[in-house]
Amino acid sequence: MAQTIRKVVFPVAGLGTRFLPATKAVPKEMLPVVDRPLIQWAIEEAAAAGCTEFIFVTSPHKRAILEHFSPAPAYEEVLTARGKDDQLALLQAGLPETAKITEVYQDQPLGLGHAIWCAHEAVGDEPFAVILPDDMVLHKTGCLSQMVKQYEEVGGNLVAVETVPREHTSRYGVLNPGAETGPLVEVKGLVEKPSPEAAPSTLAIIGRYILDPSVMEDLSQFNKGAGGEIQITDTLARLIGSLPLHGFRFDGRRYDCGNRAGFLAANLAYALSPNGAGDQSDLGENLRPMLQSIIDAYSAT
Ligand code: UTP
Numbered sequence: 001m002a003q004t005i006r007k008v009v010f011p012v013a014g015l016g017t018r019f020l021p022a023t024k025a026v027p028k029e030m031l032p033v034v035d036r037p038l039i040q041w042a043i044e045e046a047a048a049a050g051c052t053e054f055i056f057v058t059s060p061h062k063r064a065i066l067e068h069f070s071p072a073p074a075y076e077e078v079l080t081a082r083g084k085d086d087q088l089a090l091l092q093a094g095l096p097e098t099a100k101i102t103e104v105y106q107d108q109p110l111g112l113g114h115a116i117w118c119a120h121e122a123v124g125d126e127p128f129a130v131i132l133p134d135d136m137v138l139h140k141t142g143c144l145s146q147m148v149k150q151y152e153e154v155g156g157n158l159v160a161v162e163t164v165p166r167e168h169t170s171r172y173g174v175l176n177p178g179a180e181t182g183p184l185v186e187v188k189g190l191v192e193k194p195s196p197e198a199a200p201s202t203l204a205i206i207g208r209y210i211l212d213p214s215v216m217e218d219l220s221q222f223n224k225g226a227g228g229e230i231q232i233t234d235t236l237a238r239l240i241g242s243l244p245l246h247g248f249r250f251d252g253r254r255y256d257c258g259n260r261a262g263f264l265a266a267n268l269a270y271a272l273s274p275n276g277a278g279d280q281s282d283l284g285e286n287l288r289p290m291l292q293s294i295i296d297a298y299s300a301t
Helices: 038-048 060-068 073-081 085-090 112-117 143-154 166-171 215-219 232-239 260-272 281-298
Strands: 007-011 053-058 100-105 128-131 135-138 157-163 173-181 184-192 203-211 245-249 253-256
Touching: 007 038, 007 112, 038 060, 038 128, 038 135, 038 143, 053 060, 060 100, 073 085, 112 215, 112 232, 128 143, 135 203, 135 260, 143 157, 143 203, 143 245, 157 232, 166 203, 173 232, 184 232, 203 232, 215 232, 253 260, 260 281
Parallel strands: 007 053, 007 128, 053 100, 157 245
Antiparallel strands: 128 203, 135 253, 157 203, 173 184, 173 203, 184 245
């Protein structure tokens, strides 16, 4: 059986240009879906999957992310005095009591592969998870929990995949798929951001990975790939043959919160679904008629 996944890396050093001007002073990962920032949803997913060490790859102008997980004495004092225990608990921001937080900087956004490499010392010599907080997967069992279960069987490198429209392949790392066993797809090759014509399939990698520590050595070569960026996809492709690589078709619906439509859709889905912000039972009830009237008002325009 493969090693336990204790560590999770959150690459959050990107510029978030598609959300300007919102992301000029507020990091993209701090944009809220319903009532918590994207990064908190990601933390909760990792904690549910058994992770205990949370490694942030961040940059100096994104301090707000770490602040969200720091003590907030001003709030604690006021809420304690008012006896608001429920709200006091919310200050924990989804972080398990025993969590270890590590922060490393990526000075320049040289690509996802480079961001992951920046975590090499914190990761050390054990397999680890990577979550891109702007990819959300809505399901009663978190995507990373589903992956950890599969990983225990197959080991190696594991990436979450889903079928995307062919016209979108140039946004993703795309699989050259081999044999399929249940939700697992053997990966024979990978291409980063292929044109629709060149894509070997429409099976694309989304923002969840379980990686062997040996990826760090390949990443340390700083080879540039698509868009002049250092791509984790290229490293995974190079390691095929020395390590098994599988795609995992997860259960749940993915929302790409890196673009406006996906982000807005995630807000609606997480508000309406009992698997989203399900603790607020009247939220969906209140929202549904409002949503219907918005659709009625604007659908013809
Ligand atoms: P994106 O490709 O969505 O880039 O990165 P971005 O900078 O966040 O957003 P746009 O495209 O400018 O709007 C996916 C994830 O990888 C992280 C980002 O922070 C995001 O969580 N990332 C990307 C890094 O940490 N470093 C990088 O060099 C690139």
